[in-house]
Amino acid sequence: MASHFLYLPLHGDEIRVLKIEPIEDITRTTKRHPIICSLEHVSLPAAGQESSSQQFKGTGRTWPELSVTPDTNALFKNGKDPHACEDSTSSTSEEVLTAEDDLQWRHEWGDFIALSYVWGYPKRKEGEPPYLITVDGVAFEVGPNLYFALTQLSRSMRILQGFKVWIDAICINQADLDERSQQVTRMRDIYQSAWQVVIWLGPKEHDSSMAISALSWLARESEQDKPMENFYIEEFSVDLRPLVIIWPRYKSSMKKDVCRALFHFFTRPYWRRMWIVQEVAMGNMNSPVLCGEACISWIDLYKAVGIIAADESRFGREILESVQPRILPAWSFEFARDRLLHERTWAPERMWKIHQTMTKIQNNQRVTSTSAEWGELVRALNLARDSLVTEEKDRVYGILGIKAIADRVHIEPDYKLSLSAIYTNFTEELLSKGDLNILRLASGHGGYIPFKRTSDNLPPPVRNRSIAPVLLSMLDTVTRLQDKTPVGMPCEHNLSSWAICWSCSPAPTAQLRGMYQADRNLGSAMPMPVITNKALTVKGVVIDTITSLSAFHIDECNDRFPDSSLASNCNIYGDIEQTREALWRTIVADTMAEESDRAPETYSWLLDHKLWQRGVAGVYTYGFGLHDFMARNQHLRLCGYTLEQLIFGHKNWLTKLRMTVGDNYYNSTETQREALSWAINAMAWRRLFGTQNGRMGLGICAAETNDKIVLLRGCNTPLILREFNGGWKLIGECYTHGVMYGEITAKEDELVDVTIY
Structure with missing residues (x-):
């Protein structure tokens, strides 16, 4: 947040972009490094107005750091990648930039990156001094996550090359509601016009580099003739009810630490953030995903989650149960985890499947048809309903730039309106052309089931152990009549039954x-x-x-x-x-x-x-x-x-x-x-x-x-x-x-x- 920072007003098609002073020889220590920036006002034409045939700096939208191939041998229990890639012909970071030396910038003032990140995580620790950067010579307070993102960007080859950055928390005067509303309207153009959307998941933690290596391996594996061949070690289990029955149980050849790292990767707060739906949609398949010093392209992430989703009942389950055991290990497969009322953060729909959904939304942005199909619309709406927001009004305003929404809805963000008025206006817009399918998303309170305890209700020593499901089952049996959980929340916003509420959670039914x-x-x-x-x-x-x-x-x-x-x-x-x-x-x-x-x-x-x-x-x-x-x-x-x-x-x-x-x-x-x-x-x-x-x-x-x-x-x-x-x-x-x-x-x-x- 700005502290005594004076913004100059924007005029016409202007936006502000941030120029970060690069630090080439920054040391990897815990000490905070000074981040020196300046704000520039630049003219940004509507997306798609620049020439697509001429080559500019950044042609191909490549992120040079993606050329580094991770070591994947350490992922496996036997210390050897069964499908190791022996030879790599990718260019080095330096070669990528050298090839662009003689190219011009896309705009007279240069070019810019749009940053997609989450503001409130990680939170500043109690007693910890604020995170400050310098903007135009003035101290400017930012959240810890944005500070870490700026630190990592200041090391990146593209910033060294001269690319500027657009960041909502700095480039929009958040204290000016009129400017904020006007700039939110332009978000689609800003992210679509950016040279690249850079996705920042946060600083390194929970073996995130290992997770990136595993995802890179899975992406490469997806291109094999027989993906995941010889990946599983087959074991057996026995059920004694009422006769002796044996069925196979499967274990992956990857270390449990890898599954645990993947779990923490998919449960990072970034993936629950409302605004990422629109921001990622405006990016492309080459968008870099940064996590600490490690990175992976969006296309490789998409390929990797495709492998996990295709084998969700086995490999997906291993990822989930590496941290949150839910069922006895004797079962080979599990169905309907996405339908659980509790632990929605760990549902596959909110983990690896969200990347598949966002990729479909991203691809639809480039479709030239005049109106999106119902399936495209409901993807965006369901993600908005299920995301985390700081401001509930952003459940509508945060997706206005998505094509499936923009084709049907023409409203200007107005943060002065009540939430019920915004939701009613939004539904009216969706109904206005005679397409009533939005009414299919109406929901209400349907009843109760007994309260189900989660591993968080257990003592820390047994939360993540295989005995946890047994203990949870015993607790639920003893207390099943005492507590109840509602199925579908009744709306608390005084809406007509036809006006869809995006804040009160419906029952997690399948579309x-x-x-x-x-x-x-x-x-x-x-x-x-x-x-x-x-x-x-x-x-x-x-x-x-x-x-x-x-x-x-x-x-x-x-x-x-x-x-x-x-x-x-x-x-x-x-x-x-x-x-x-x-x-x-x-x-x-x-x-x-x-x-x-x-x-x-x-x-x-x-x-x-x-x-x-x-x-x-x-x-x-x-x-x-x-x-x-x-x-x-x-x-x-x-x-x-x-x-x-x-x-x-x-x-x-x-x-x-x-x-x-x-x-x-x-x-x-x-x-x-x-x-x-x-x-x-x-x-x-x-x-x-x-x-x-x-x-x-x-x-x-x-x-x-x-x-x-x-x-x-x-x-x-x-x-x-x-x-x-x-x-x-x-x-x-x-x-x-x-x-x-x-x-x-x-x-x-x-x-x-x-x-x-």
């Missing part, structure tokens, strides 16, 4: 990615929504009523669920086999985890009796398994049948008896595990429901019997609405089998006004 077109045959025109006095009026049709609902988890506290008190015997699907097909397609929302295609016929394997009786050998599901679901919901009625009848048949007692006598665990293939994993994730925190007219579906946990299934023109999925004050209250989206692809038709004059409060 339904199917290419749904439920509204395809609802008239021919796209009626514009009307908003008056906080009420949203749109065109639609009520198609059904929910009459039965499952529990959303085996441990749901509300004993009323499953609720079949109003269950209907109607069935629009046909005989029992057609109803069974409707069931397996419903539990996967007729789509796949990573693709938007419809679920393949091979997913019908999900009806196998063994999955619903005891589960799959070696797979741990955190209470979301199909066998757990059956244990709680066996008497749920759907389309004239109980769930038990649909899976086991009318003579279900005989089927179960045969399974008890035989091998009642299913030893699955990899393809089958993928199907099961997606079914478990799709069902987590959702309710399976039956309807009055004989349909079945999968809906938000806040659903109740007598809620209506409604199709709105402009929304790709059905929505669950509840009658309220002569109109409706929006509960959330749902999958309803048999209506997702335009099967329901209605002429223009058959659509009715649907007013949502």
